[in-house]
Amino acid sequence: MKVALIQETIEAARGGAETSTRQMASHLAALGLEVTVVCAAGARQGALNAPFKEDEVSYQPLPAPGVSRTLRSQRFLRAAAGFCRTSQFDxxxxxxxxxVADxxxxxxxxxxxxxxxSTAMVRRPLLRRLRHxxxxxxxxxxxxxxxxxxLLAPGSEVHVAALSEYVRRQVLTDFSVAPQRVHLIFNGVEVAALEEPERAAHRxxxxxxxxxxEHAALVLFVAHNFRLKGLRELIQAGALDREDGPRWLLAVVGRDAPGQYLRLASRLGIADRVRFLGSQTDLRPWYAAADVLAHPTWYDPCSRVVLEALSLGLPVVTTRWNGAAEVLEPGKHGAVIxxxxxxxxxxxxxxxxxDPAVRCACRADAPRVRVLVSMERHARQLLALYEEIVAARGAGSAARHAATS
Structure with missing residues (x-):
């Protein structure tokens, strides 16, 4: 079966969505599919410019020049549609x-x-309205x-693969697509188990x-968009530590500019408890060293970082605006606010x-969670959907042929 994955930007350094696409493509190829990732060629560092093959996946960058981002996106999608039509993907x-999406x-x-x-996180009503x-x-x-x-108009034949129940509700609320065409295929991550010797060494x-x-409480925050993922609120929460509770330190990983957050921590008197570490290529040492992952996001369809943390036994605190919260059991894995x-x-x-009891329970449940949110499972569910679509297409063609013969 020939499959095209269309994503305009493929730069792993940009964050979770791009990383997920590459991992998903590799797992689909491992299931025997002929996978081509169709993306836009670009001049930016890290952008793809020439076709190549990796992990049995073909990458096909398409030229999409333009003076504005809008024009480049329009040209890319026209080029992608044309490429897919002529390449006869299943x-x-x-x-x-x-x-042209199936x-x-x-x-x-x-x-x-x-x-x-993106507008909900603006506190002042006038500014919120202006942002909207x-x-x-x-x-x-x-x-x-x-x-x-x-794409999702009434009568559309496209199928939607929703990363979480949260995303499935979005699709059904915002569009008139038939419910039977919206499939919950929960997000997946690719994480190897963190064995105790490795955990201890990293920690x-x-x-x-x-x-x-060793005994200090360390809270980890990982994001590239500090504002959207709630870093301001997390620093404010750090200043509310009760005298009888644990006074935790905060490690911030991500490439966003730290200036305003450093100033906030200084104003609140906790600058000595907040460390900005920049972007990190390997998060495993940080998951091992931390006691909790805090991800108080304003919006996340289904956060990879939360799924990775839970897969490695690290408790998580996140919000109901994160689809990944759907696998989090309060009291065992952390909390959802x-x-x-x-x-x-x-x-x-x-x-x-x-609480040590929560941390112990989360670590004990990590093997089960790792299977539940694996990218291998995600790819197999996608393959089942592809096969269903191809079978229905074949049955429809056979019925039309019989009707005209």
Missing amino acids: IVHAITPCA VYQPRGGTLPETVRR LGKLMNMRQRWLCAVERR AAVRTQLGIP ETPADTAGLAAAIAEAL
Whole structure:
């Protein structure tokens, strides 16, 4: 079976969605599929510019020049549609919405929900309204929303692969697509078990690097978009530590600019308890060294970092606006709070997750979670959907042939 995966940007350094696409493609190829990732060629560092093959997956960058991002996206999707039509793929699986898709997998969630949640984090009503208007007037955003609306219009034959129940609800709420065409195929990650000798070695090395003792409570935050993922609220929660509770240190991993967050920590008197570590290529040492992962996000369709942490036995505190919260069992894996704005609730949830009993239960359950959220399982469920689509297409062709003969 020939499968095309359409995603405009493929740069692993950009974050979770790009990494997930490459891992997903590799696992689909391991199941015997002939997989081609169709992406935009680009001049930026890390962008793909020439066809190549990796892990039995073909990568096909398509030229999409333009003076604006909107124009480049439009040209890419036209080129991708043409390439897929002429290449005779059995399945076209679009991550960036594309008119020729058989399967649409909005790894970033639906565009309407993306707009709603990006404005929800603005506290002041007037500024929130202005941000919402700005999003609506963004030419690229408006154009992609129109493409997504056409793709999911009433009567559409496209199938949707939702990364979480949260995303499935978004699709059914925002569009008139038939419910039977919206399939929950929960997100997956590729994580090897963290055995105790490796865990202990990483924990000792990282804590030595940070200059903190073994017994100190260390909270880990991992994101490239600090604002959207709730770093401001997390620092504010850190300043609310109760005198009778654990006073934790915060390790921040990600490439976003730290300036305003350093100033906030300084104003709140906790600058000595917050460490900015920049982007890290290997997160395993940090998962091993931490006691809790805090991910108080304003929006995440299904966070990879949360799934990775739980797979390695690290308790998590996140929000209900994260699809990954659906696999988190409070009391065993950490806690889910209503909103990042509840900084007191966030501080209390972190204190609960630091309980040794929670940490022990989460670590004991890691092998089960690792299977539950594996990328291998994700790829097998996608293959089952592909086979269902191809079989239905064949049955439809046979019925039409019989009717005309």
